């Protein structure tokens with residue numbers, strides 16, 4: 001796999017040098033070259049035969065309405081159209097809810113979000129299908145639409161029952177606390193913005209089965225859902241995923257619908273069928289990160305140490321459950337981030353709204369829980385006039401304590417990581433300099449202020465549903481000594497394939513280019529879990545290792561007998577097999593010899609994560625095998641006149657355990673960090689008051705660019721073995737670094753706080769866009785942000801008019817919003833369990849065995 005093949009080295013060199021690209025070396029991504037050359041094949045790049053049909057969906061234009069009639073005659077008559085299907089044409093199962101019912105493939109009677117599929121057009125080209133889809137005449141009877149968390153809480157409209165976690169008596173702890181603080185934090189959603197949109201291509205097989213090419217993080221679920229909607233046994237459907245152009249959670253469940261539609265039509269017409277969503281469609285019809293509105297009340301002693309916490313987390317789930325049960329759970333698991341809450345009461349609500357169903361997104365609710373803790377830490381610090389870092393350190397967990405859901409804190413290096421980072425980046429001195437610089441700026445009337453923040457991350461690794469913590473792999477060794485590898489994980493750019501190839505190469509101590517990984521296929525490794533929860537390498541790596549171990553055991557047993565040496569004296573080393581001191585064979589020679597002596601050179605491998613258990617009815621247990629840790633320190637400069645800012649410097653120290661591939665891990669840290677920065681500083685999802693997404697293209701939704709990166713950026717690995725027995729004692733790295741970006745938001749908050757001499761908590765919202773920073777500055781300066789009363793609405797109207805679909809931009813959410821605190825809203829607390837109309841889904845999820853109750857993460 002290395003670009004310069006190891007076979008170019010002369011034999012005498014190969015014989016003595018260590019294998020190339022071993023574990024712990026920065027082997028480049030297996031597709032690095034083809035990514036750059038543009039030769040890596042994505043689903044839409046597959047050459048399709050003539051006669052391939054293309055699909056487009058007709059979308060609902062109402063958030064909540066009864067569909068009275070659909071006149072599709074003009075659609076049928078349009079150029080290139082071959083067929084049009086609506087709900088009644090679905091041949092078998094119609095609901096594709098991953099865990100719980102509630103996600104019809106097409107609208108039957110009532111539409112529940114703008115963009116929901118009403119019908120499907122089948123045409124000779126992508127363009128023809130899309131054009132035809134616009135020609136439908138649909139009559140609606142509008143129904144009242146619930147579009148916000150507040151409204152859903154008010155009406156107690158939930159997609160799943162509320163859930164509670166309790167430790168001790170939080171109410172009494174709060175009552176007895178000398179200091180009590182309450183707050184409210186609102187976080188927007190986030191568009192996945194994978195470069196490759198949702199796409200599927202399905203080819204009918206001569207035996208009546210289907211071959212499904214899709215961009216999905218969960219091939220097994222796609223296999224099962226396609227089978228169910230086409231009424232085929234699972235074995236008749238094979239899903240193939242070579243790579244995705246990014247998934248970020250957005251292709252965990254929400255890749256399935258398009259594959260299902262292709263499957264149904266491929267079967268109906270017996271021709272290959274292709275479907276892809278253009279960017280604007282993708283942004284409108286697929287779910288995003290959950291918006292959350294969280295409140296907290298915290299009791300403290302005089303020094304700022306937490307005595308008790310009462311939190312209420314409310315996620316905006318959209319119209320259907322999807323993965324929201326698990327996502328809100330994960331928010332609840334992470335609402336402590338890294339801090340000890342001696343007494344805690346945490347409520348988690350799953351608000352139902354008439355918007356697209358929100359879904360997994362890097363961190364899976366964790367970031368929304370974690371930010372609540374970080375916001376609260378800032379709030380405490382600025383209320384008490386303390387340094388936020390001191391408040392954070394004072395409340396940090398210590399070994400032996402346990403979380404509010406009962407998991408014991410062990411091997412907790414976070415204090416070390418934070419102090420090491422603080423030392424390395426000279427936190428104390430820089431803080432002092434910044435304090436002075438800000439004082440000087442104030443004295444001189446300058447508009448610039450500096451801000452600094454150092455924040456930690458603790459992120460639980462494992463799917464919180466035990467079933468999903470299993471994986472399989474398949475390893476073949478061919479007679480020339482080359483190795484072929486498959487496993488259940490999918491590649492979305494994160495470098496999973498190369499890491500697992502490194503593991504296999506390491507097991508036999510051969511060069512990395514001896515090993516080839518091919519597409520993830522359900523006919524090679526069955527019943528796989530989604531590649532999610534950052535667990536890809538952890539579980540598939542162990543499974544691959546186990547496959548290697550069984551082949552190795554067979555070879556050892558044979559060689560010991562054949563050469564009459566003890567097994568312990570046989571070593572796989574440096575591309576060779578050393579038979580005691582008797583003989584040395586190349587790896588390929590040993591394989592040849594084994595083959596000639598009828599030793600099986602192919603094996604499956606299987607792994608299940610040990611130690612984890614969790615009783616959801618008691619909200620108590622050890623849901624995570626271990627925690628990934630990290631810390632980041634960010635420095636920013638804001639302009640108090642305009643709200644504009646720069647991230648001047650950022651230092652990161654992240655714990656990836658004993659890294660399998662440091663370059664890949666650092667890439668994940670950098671990528672996650674920037675994506676987190678986007679969420680917290682730039683990306684603003686805006687819906688209009690009719691529930692239509694206004695920020696529906698790159699033109700009106702801003703993701704971070706290269707220009708937004710910290711000007712000075714140091715990313716280091718905290719190179720220490722994971723104490724748990726993970727694959728080579730490494731740690732999962734995919735999601736945790738996303739939350740390191742909290743440091744940037746907190747640094748902006750710190751710069752604003754300087755205006756009150758750090759004695760008042762700024763009312764800075766998320767994302768901290770320049771507009772939000774300016775608002776917070778003005779509030780802090782006592783110039784209240786009263787643009788709402790003074791806004792020249794005529795100007796806005798005239799600006800907005802003329803623009804297409806003009807009503808979209810002028811809406812409540814686009815207007816300046818107040819930061820609302822706990823007292824401002826009073827959602828009813830729903831005590832205990834609500835009636836659950838699908839109680840069996842927990843034990844018996846929809847898709848046979850693939851998904852657990854709260855499914856993921």
Ligand code: MTE
Nearest residue numbers: 246247248362493494532533534535536734
């Ligand atoms: N990195 C890239 N380049 N592209 C992605 O889509 N997804 C993230 C993370 N890193 C993603 C990524 C998410 S949401 C997860 S859960 C993990 O990768 C999944 O892969 P892993 O389990 O192999 O880390």
Ligand code: MOS
Nearest residue numbers: 249361362532533
């Ligand atoms: Mo990642 S959100 O678990 O796909």
